[in-house]
Amino acid sequence: MNDQSLDPAGLLKCPSCGTKVPSLFKLTADDIQRRFSPEETGFYMRVCSDCVNSLRRAARLEVRYKSKEMLRNASFTIPPLSLAFYALFRTWTGPVFLITTVIFLTAGATVFKETGQRYAYTHNLVWSLRNRRVTIGFSITCAIIIAAALSQIARFG
Numbered sequence: 001m002n003d004q005s006l007d008p009a010g011l012l013k014c015p016s017c018g019t020k021v022p023s024l025f026k027l028t029a030d031d032i033q034r035r036f037s038p039e040e041t042g043f044y045m046r047v048c049s050d051c052v053n054s055l056r057r058a059a060r061l062e063v064r065y066k067s068k069e070m071l072r073n074a075s076f077t078i079p080p081l082s083l084a085f086y087a088l089f090r091t092w093t094g095p096v097f098l099i100t101t102v103i104f105l106t107a108g109a110t111v112f113k114e115t116g117q118r119y120a121y122t123h124n125l126v127w128s129l130r131n132r133r134v135t136i137g138f139s140i141t142c143a144i145i146i147a148a149a150l151s152q153i154a155r156f157g
């Protein structure tokens, strides 16, 4: 055991989160979803029980971004933004199309980039799509589509 991590009270410092705990645990190969445990690959590391659990969840790509939170983010983003874009489309005579297109493409690109990077790394589409950045980016593109549709209806309907 490393003397540096041992403090006078006999508590051990978790190298991952820095919390002082009475005992640290070994990570197994199964914990990190690899063929070999960290120890077998020459990487000696024991962590606290909280870190074992969070490392296990991370290795299994458990989605921590809850559907409820995703819905909340989307519902707090889409209606106000739709209204804002709608007001913009109806009132502003400046280069509204150009600016909206830039915002639309930026949001769309963010969704693709974020999802693409996550997918390239994990090959898990659900995990790749379920995160805040993708939700917000997607909400912005939805808001623009809704606002555009509403202003078309208002104009011709």
Ligand SMILES: [Zn+2]
Pocket: 014, 015, 016, 017, 018, 019, 047, 048, 049, 050, 051, 052
């Ligand atoms: Zn820890």
